[in-house]
Amino acid sequence: MRPTHISNETFGGFLPVGIYGWRKRCLYAFILLLMILVIMNLALTVWILRVLDFSIGGMGKLRILDNGIRVDGRTEFTKTLYTSKINSLPKKPLFVESSANVTIEARDKTGAVTNQLIIGENNIESRGDRFEIKDKKGRESLVITRDHIELYRSKLVQKGKAIFNGSIETPTVHSPNNRPLLIEAPDGQVKLVGHTGVNLISASGKVELKSSQDISFHSGKSFISFDAKGIYLKNLKINRDTGGNSTNFNAKVFQLCMCNTGRLFLAPPTEECMATNDACRR
Numbered sequence: 001m002r003p004t005h006i007s008n009e010t011f012g013g014f015l016p017v018g019i020y021g022w023r024k025r026c027l028y029a030f031i032l033l034l035m036i037l038v039i040m041n042l043a044l045t046v047w048i049l050r051v052l053d054f055s056i057g058g059m060g061k062l063r064i065l066d067n068g069i070r071v072d073g074r075t076e077f078t079k080t081l082y083t084s085k086i087n088s089l090p091k092k093p094l095f096v097e098s099s100a101n102v103t104i105e106a107r108d109k110t111g112a113v114t115n116q117l118i119i120g121e122n123n124i125e126s127r128g129d130r131f132e133i134k135d136k137k138g139r140e141s142l143v144i145t146r147d148h149i150e151l152y153r154s155k156l157v158q159k160g161k162a163i164f165n166g167s168i169e170t171p172t173v174h175s176p177n178n179r180p181l182l183i184e185a186p187d188g189q190v191k192l193v194g195h196t197g198v199n200l201i202s203a204s205g206k207v208e209l210k211s212s213q214d215i216s217f218h219s220g221k222s223f224i225s226f227d228a229k230g231i232y233l234k235n236l237k238i239n240r241d242t243g244g245n246s247t248n249f250n251a252k253v254f255q256l257c258m259c260n261t262g263r264l265f266l267a268p269p270t271e272e273c274m275a276t277n278d279a280c281r282r
Contacts, residue, residue: 072089098119238266238267257279259275
């Protein structure tokens with residue numbers, strides 16, 4: 001074994017420690033590039049915060065409140081909006097605008113659509129089992145269901161023509177002032193039914209009942225009353241076959257007779273009312 005020589009003399013030369021040369025230059029360049037990137041990120045972050053107006057309360061015109069979100073100005077939704085309530089700003093109108101249809105839906109607990117309001121290009125459509133219109137006090141003004149329409153007002157004013165495919169129930173139908181009232185059924189029949197009576201009143205004009213076929217008056221438990229200064233029954237058949245010898249058929253006064261079927265006919269004034277098949281035939 002060779003002996004180990006240990007010297008106690010002090011080394012007086014230079015011993016290099018660290019990174020030198022091109023390694024050092026590359027490190028400084030990397031640190032400089034990293035600082036530039038950090039400064040650029042900070043600048044971009046500050047710029048985004050300034051442009052979007054970020055703050056503790058929200059972003060720009062969007063403010064996050066305890067009970068919801070507040071937006072000042074116009075808001076555009078590109079997809080479906082789910083909310084329970086939409087309010088406008090105090091003393092400001094609320095506008096809902098769409099380039100296509102505006103659809104408002106209500107769903108039940110299972111997620112099924114129960115009511116739907118569609119505002120289209122040329123129409124407004126409401127889908128539901130019951131449609132109600134109420135006044136500001138909460139009182140019903142109009143109720144529409146599948147079976148009937150209820151109007152909770154004493155007067156319904158229709159400026160133009162109204163067409164009803166079914167029946168209507170109302171206590172009074174009257175025309176505007178100085179305008180006639182026309183009720184007609186071009187392809188069917190008009191039936192007036194009153195459980196306590198039917199009154200046809202014209203305060204300043206006349207009442208006309210016209211039909212291409214029969215006009216019937218029915219009163220189940222009481223009578224039919226005509227109260228006027230004059231009652232005219234035109235185009236009644238004159239029964240000239242009375243069996244008498246009278247030949248004066250130019251008289252202006254006739255007897256009013258009635259068959260057992262209820263049909264009315266006229267007879268000469270000097271003869272008896274004699275019902276014949278010709279006079280009583282429909």
